Amino acid sequence: MDGLTLKITNGNRKAIALAKTLVTTPTLINTDIRQGAVYALPLKVETNQQSASAEVSESLVISIDTKKNVSDNVAPGSINYHLTGYIKGIPQLEPSNYFQPFVQLHTKMLWNWFKHGAVLVYKDGNAEIHKQVVIKDLQTAQQKDSANGTPFTMVLKEINVMSTSAVENAAESINDANKLKLSSPTVGSALGLEATLGMTSAEIVEIAEQTA
Numbered sequence: 001m002d003g004l005t006l007k008i009t010n011g012n013r014k015a016i017a018l019a020k021t022l023v024t025t026p027t028l029i030n031t032d033i034r035q036g037a038v039y040a041l042p043l044k045v046e047t048n049q050q051s052a053s054a055e056v057s058e059s060l061v062i063s064i065d066t067k068k069n070v071s072d073n074v075a076p077g078s079i080n081y082h083l084t085g086y087i088k089g090i091p092q093l094e095p096s097n098y099f100q101p102f103v104q105l106h107t108k109m110l111w112n113w114f115k116h117g118a119v120l121v122y123k124d125g126n127a128e129i130h131k132q133v134v135i136k137d138l139q140t141a142q143q144k145d146s147a148n149g150t151p152f153t154m155v156l157k158e159i160n161v162m163s164t165s166a167v168e169n170a171a172e173s174i175n176d177a178n179k180l181k182l183s184s185p186t187v188g189s190a191l192g193l194e195a196t197l198g199m200t201s202a203e204i205v206e207i208a209e210q211t212a
Contacts, residue, residue, distance in 0.1 A: 023127045024125055024127070025042050025043075025125070026042070026043045026044075026045040026048070026083075026085075026122075026123065026124050026125050027040050027041065027042050027043065027122075027123045028040075028041045028043060028110070028113075028120050028121070028122055029041070029120060029121040029122075029123065030113055030118050030120055030121075031121065032118065032119065035113065035116045035117070035118035035119065036109070036112045036113050036116050036118050037109060037112070039109060041087075041106050041109060041110065042088055042106075043083070043085055043086070043087060043088065043152075044085045044086040044087075044088050044149065045083050045084070045085040045124075045125060046084055046085040046086075047082070047083070047084045047085070048081060048082070048083055048124060048125065049081070049082040049083075050079055050080070050081055050082075051079070051080045051082065052076065052077050052078065052079045052080065053077050054074055054075060054076040054077055055073075055074070055075040055077070056071055056073070056074050056075075057071070057072055057073045057074075057075075058070060058071050058072065059072050078157060078158040078159060078160075079157075079158045080136065080155055080156065080157050080158075081122065081124075081130070081133070081155065081156040081157075081158075082153075082154075082155050083152075083153070083154045083155070083156065084151075084152070084153050084154075085151075085152060086149035086150060086151055086152065087103060087106050087107050087110060087140070087149060087150040087151075087152050088103065088106070088148075088149055089101070089102030089103040089105075089106060089148065089149075090102045091148075100148055103148065103149060103150055104150075106150075107140055107150045107152075110135075110138065110140070110152070110154075111138065111140070113135060114135040114138045117134060118134070118135075119132055119133070119134060119159070119161055120132075120133050120134065120135070120156075121133070122156055130156075130158060132158060132159055132160065132161055133156040133157060133158055133159070134156070134157055134159055135154060135155070135156060136155040136156065136157040137153075137154065137155035138152070138153075138154050138155075139152065139153040139154070140152045
């Protein structure tokens, strides 16, 4: 059991307050150094609105006495998170309420992640983890009367990222297919018939070479 957990178990108020803050504070996390600084950036989120849309395709079905549009496919899109609030600093480390460098640092860091197209982790105020999001839209402003927070409006979009191994496997498959195409002028069509004929690519290539 670590020190923080032990203190929480023993009822330490400061430890309980810290744990509550960690759980309930919305946070953007960058874990990839290639996409900017590895950092957990806390946000004061006032509104968190979710939205998504789906592509619905339709076909026109015509009979003798009627015409109807029938939906034949629905493709749900990814979820967007519309956030508004303030970019906060680290109060324990800020020298005064008039100059708070961590607010400026966090603002610049957020813009840097946006420019890099960084794939981030978003933990919302309910401690729900959204592992792959990118900053789709970002707006920040300067406040004249206060330096302890930068107002922001941001849209996070969930995305799917292909793993490196999957990319490498896809590239190998393409290279293998290209090698087969070079071996015979009829191999391209033979590969396309593999599933229909129930034969392996090697068997189809052998037959194609014998009949070429």
